[in-house]
Amino acid sequence: MSRPVRVRFAPSPTGALHIGGVRTALYNYLFARQNGGQMLLRIEDTDSNRFVPGAEEYIIESLQWLGIKIDEGISVGGENGPYRQSERREIYKKYVRQLLLDGKAYIAFDTPQELEAKRAEVANFQYDASTRMQMRNSLVIPEAEVRQRIADGEQYVVRFKVEPNEDIHLHDLIRGEVVINSSILDDKVLYKSADELPTYHLANIVDDYLMKISHVIRGEEWLPSAPLHVLLYRAFGWEDVMPQFAHLPLLLKPDGNGKLSKRDGDRLGFPVFPLEWHDPKTGTISSGYRESGYFPEAVINFLALLGWHAEGDKELYTMDELINAFSLQRVSKAGAKFDFEKGKWFNHQYLIQKNNDELAQLFMPILKEHGIEAPHDKVARIVGLVKERVNFVKELWYETCFFFEAPTEYDEKSLKKRWKEDSPKHINELLNVLEGVDDFSAENLDKVVMAWIAEKEYGVGVVMNAFRICLVGAARGPHIWAITDEIGKEETLARMRTALKKLS
């Protein structure tokens, strides 16, 4: 049975989109594109209590930033809408009614408090075939009374009637055959009258069916409930169009145990969100990859390789190359610890690939923040000299500040190592030499200065390092003639005089 590939990314708007969720979206996208299929974005907001304003917009903006394009769904529309589950109440109600009519589900009046009490009283209590006849539901209460209670406004839920002791086989595209016995499943709540909304399980199956989803690619946390979903497809008689499942390994904390959580990011000093997130409830701000200076291509590349690996040793992939190379069969089964260090390396790779004009464009606003206004071509030139030594655009400031302003202080470690007893004398003499040089080009300066050093029989390193300290304020930076070339004669001499004054 071959049908058009249609996948969906279906987050719930309970906060910022987690980086693990981003990877799920990415894999869905890669799979869809590779197979000439479509990707849907559906918002699973069936829990009215957990709704967070702004989350939906955040998700859309994140995917946009990362270059994950949605073909159908929220924000782009389509023929199978609405794509927000809270707007599909009537659709779900119809299917719930059908299940009830077919005797595949029943109405239960047990309150959350009663269930809680039951769980406290009976160890490992489970609402299932073994216990449901002792509970307050339409299986034990006469039909007329059930009607009356509902008419009286009593709240209820609809539970799925799971037949016990049946092995449910599931073919997972990543894990192969998975078998689970139905007895371990409970009679899941499918619908709650309180907010007239279904729970995830029902909404998910109904929507995937109605939206003609061919492949469900989601996190491993769903694997235990996948058999329930199979049962639901069967109950509706949709088994022949049931999507194929692929359960992705989870992203784990870099330290210690457990899956990566929203709080790990700022605790360990790296973002777990694509974009900066301002929580409207707590007011806390969490850092994002975009604001931290990551390129979307780097984040995509990094994430793609966290749990997936093509044949060969290639590690740098554009989105198109990923689309081409991706395969679910090559997704790892084990969870991956989130290795933040490698993310920096990816960013570095993409940064050095960018041309100087592009980088200058990105760097100019940062320069402005430091009070520097410089012409584009100058910035581009300078950036070109140092781009290989940074991972992020914002680090460019540290590497280039001395091109724009004279050092105001001198790095102590550099002084200790490179500013010798003779240094003031050397600099003084060099100052005299340079004052007489009119051609300040790199080639000429190199010729003149090297000749002078040779004549005086000074050590090249000793003189040049002291010179560098005058210009940069520390023992670092690009080639010294690149610096003098950029700042010019007057500034070079001025910095030398300042240093002589301050360091003698």
Add this chain to the structure above:
RNA sequence: GGUGCUAUCGUCUAGCGGUCUAGGACAACGGCCUCUCACGCCGUAAACCCGGGUUCGAGUCCCGGUAGCACUACCA
């Protein structure tokens, strides 16, 4: 507790019975380059969870153990 999934260097991973004295990348360390710091290049250290099978032969297949993770809600 129950059920399921998983298990190769510190980390991400390659490996789909012999070519594995286990390959790549990040990180670490050392060297080269060099006026400095980087980059780059070269190199070093570093792993098949344990125990049984199957097989002429197991990192690769099977079973058990152990460990990790997930799920076990009127959350997704």
